[in-house]
Amino acid sequence: MPYLVLVRAGWRRWSAYRAATVAGVITNTAFGFIRAAVLMAAINTAGPIGGYDTADAVTYTWLTQGMIMTIGIWRWTELAVRIQSGDIVTDFSRPLDLQGAYLAGDLGRAAYQLLARGVPPFLVGMLAFDLRFPEHTYTWIAFAAGMVLAVVVSFGMRFLVNLGAFWVLDFRGLYAVSSLFLTVASGFAIPLSFFPAWAESLLEVLPWASMVQIPIDVFLEQRTGAALARGLALQVFWVAALLGAGRAVLRVATRRVVVQGG
Amino acid sequence: MHVSEAWTMYRHLIGARVRSQLQYRTSLALDFSVSFVVTFLDFAVVVVLFQHLPALGGWTLPEIALLYGMSGIGIAIADMVIGQVEDIHVDIRSGQFDVVLLRPVPTLLQVMASDLALRRIGRVLQSVAVLVYALAAADIAWNPARVALLPVAVVCGAFVFGATFVLGACLTFWVVGSTEVASTFTYGGNQMTSYPLTVFGPWLRRMLAFAVPLAFVTYFPGLYLLNKPDPLGYPQWFQFAAPLVTAVFVVTAGLVWRTAVRHYRSTGS
Numbered sequence: 228m229p230y231l232v233l234v235r236a237g238w239r240r241w242s243a244y245r246a247a248t249v250a251g252v253i254t255n256t257a258f259g260f261i262r263a264a265v266l267m268a269a270i271n272t273a274g275p276i277g278g279y280d281t282a283d284a285v286t287y288t289w290l291t292q293g294m295i296m297t298i299g300i301w302r303w304t305e306l307a308v309r310i311q312s313g314d315i316v317t318d319f320s321r322p323l324d325l326q327g328a329y330l331a332g333d334l335g336r337a338a339y340q341l342l343a344r345g346v347p348p349f350l351v352g353m354l355a356f357d358l359r360f361p362e363h364t365y366t367w368i369a370f371a372a373g374m375v376l377a378v379v380v381s382f383g384m385r386f387l388v389n390l391g392a393f394w395v396l397d398f399r400g401l402y403a404v405s406s407l408f409l410t411v412a413s414g415f416a417i418p419l420s421f422f423p424a425w426a427e428s429l430l431e432v433l434p435w436a437s438m439v440q441i442p443i444d445v446f447l448e449q450r451t452g453a454a455l456a457r458g459l460a461l462q463v464f465w466v467a468a469l470l471g472a473g474r475a476v477l478r479v480a481t482r483r484v485v486v487q488g489g
Numbered sequence: 490m491h492v493s494e495a496w497t498m499y500r501h502l503i504g505a506r507v508r509s510q511l512q513y514r515t516s517l518a519l520d521f522s523v524s525f526v527v528t529f530l531d532f533a534v535v536v537v538l539f540q541h542l543p544a545l546g547g548w549t550l551p552e553i554a555l556l557y558g559m560s561g562i563g564i565a566i567a568d569m570v571i572g573q574v575e576d577i578h579v580d581i582r583s584g585q586f587d588v589v590l591l592r593p594v595p596t597l598l599q600v601m602a603s604d605l606a607l608r609r610i611g612r613v614l615q616s617v618a619v620l621v622y623a624l625a626a627a628d629i630a631w632n633p634a635r636v637a638l639l640p641v642a643v644v645c646g647a648f649v650f651g652a653t654f655v656l657g658a659c660l661t662f663w664v665v666g667s668t669e670v671a672s673t674f675t676y677g678g679n680q681m682t683s684y685p686l687t688v689f690g691p692w693l694r695r696m697l698a699f700a701v702p703l704a705f706v707t708y709f710p711g712l713y714l715l716n717k718p719d720p721l722g723y724p725q726w727f728q729f730a731a732p733l734v735t736a737v738f739v740v741t742a743g744l745v746w747r748t749a750v751r752h753y754r755s756t757g758s
Contacts, residue, residue, distance in 0.1 A: 244666055245666075246664060246665060246666030246667060246754055247666035247667075247668075247669065250664075250666055250667045250668065250670045251668040251669045252672045253669075253670050253673065254669045254670055256678075257673040257677055258677055258732060259679070260679055260690075260693060261681050261693065262680075264688055264690060264693060265545070265684055265688055268545055268546050268684075268687075268688040269538055269541065269542055271541075272542045272543070272545065274539045276538075276542075277541070289583065297511035322735055355514065357556050372506055372717045397519075397520075399515050399520060400519050400520055400523045400564070402528050402712055403523045403524065404527070405525060406527075407526075407527045407530060411533075416534045417534055417537060417538060421537055421540075421541065422537055423537075423540070
């Protein structure tokens with residue numbers, strides 16, 4: 228099964244840079260302390276905000292810090308770079324589904340980064356603060372499912388945005404707008420429930436919430452029963468919609484590719 | 490090399506960079522607008538947070554906007570002028586830094602002259618806009634000292650952030666792959682100084698006030714501008730110490746850079 232090999236290759240590729248991993252963990256952890264301090268100061272003044280008390284807020288902080296690399300909130304321009312350089316043609320010539328191959332590599336990357344970049348900051352947070360852990364065992368299972376779906380939703384979006392490089396020569400602007408949504412609309416910057424009600428109800432159903440906020444709601448058990456099922460179903464919907472859109476756009480883009488001989 | 494000579498050199502080199510960017514006006518205008526909107530939403534998050542509280546760490550929204558604006562202008566200017574030093578690790582790993590050493594121009598000047606990303610002016614303007622809002626909305630009893638302190642603190646802020654970028658880059662001369670740690674102090678420092686020092690615990694506070702002296706260009710002068718008492722009880726002269734602290738920090742960064750460059754060993758390939 229070539230895709231399983233690609234998953235393993237994705238893992239191996241990212242695990243090769245140990246110093247970078249350590250540096251990244253230090254940075255994610257330091258930012259965790261900064262963000263936790265701000266949220267705690269806010270809640271100490273105002274009392275619970277948007278259904279978050281202090282324990283929820285610090286747990287939220289350390290979960291999001293662990294999710295930055297796992298979900299891939301920032302910096303994935305690999306496909307766009309290959310499109311711009313023309314290397315994408317090599318990908319087309321492989322006897323594999325292009326989207327499937329990139330997804331496999333990304334799952335391997337996510338698995339490695341969950342372990343190497345996700346867990347260590349969370350453990351530090353656990354030692355330094357009183358975090359809220361799920362009361363029910365099934366929450367852990369739902370959280371695991373939510374995380375896997377979040378990675379795929381994120382991949383689907385990143386794949387789609389990168390394909391934009393077929394049309395625009397300067398990918399930077401597109402990338403900046405995409406990063407903004409990934410940061411603010413996902414619930415990474417602040418929990419979505421901190422926003423005014425109208426904004427929250429809109430952001431909740433957009434694909435970005437499926438990448439960060441929904442798994443966190445599951446972990447904090449703010450989504451249980453029917454709401455939990457709805458959340459996971461929404462994630463499944465976005466997986467299908469984004470991967471489908473990615474395939475459709477790729478098909479159109481493929482017809483545009485002109486390969487220079489030489 | 491004399492300072493005046495270095496300045497002429499810098500002006501020539503950077504002039505070429507700027508002219509090349511002005512060739513693509515549409516691309517530049519787009520980049521510029523995107524970066525303005527993106528950073529604007531960054532402040533919107535702070536505003537959303539303040540919908541739930543009257544004050545954070547004893548500071549109201551206009552007062553926090555003052556810190557945000559001062560810190561934001563500082564890092565945006567520093568990033569524009571010298572932020573490219575972050576990418577020095579690429580040249581170190583590939584051995585390209587040899588070329589920098591061969592030219593009869595100071596190394597740091599070459600790094601500075603290698604780029605001046607005009608699109609980052611969008612971010613400077615966003616911070617200026619937040620600062621203008623702060624100055625209009627916050628209750629400031631203007632006197633000559635306050636009028637003088639504000640620009641001094643902002644300029645010192647750009648220098649301290651710039652020196653922090655350089656110190657972060659120095660790290661990569663010794664530890665390959667350590668690039669990301671530097672962002673703790675640059676972007677992390679910017680995020681911290683956008684809030685009052687009172688929000689943070691003693692450990693983070695000391696790092697910000699003394700290890701990387703960003704509090705001297707934001708929080709302490711901010712206290713004087715707003716005529717606020719310091720609940721942390723630091724000496725009052727801290728509020729005017731920005732130029733002194735900045736000078737010491739910038740010289741230190743320069744010396745560390747020099748040591749780091751001497752430590753550089755080419756890849757040999």
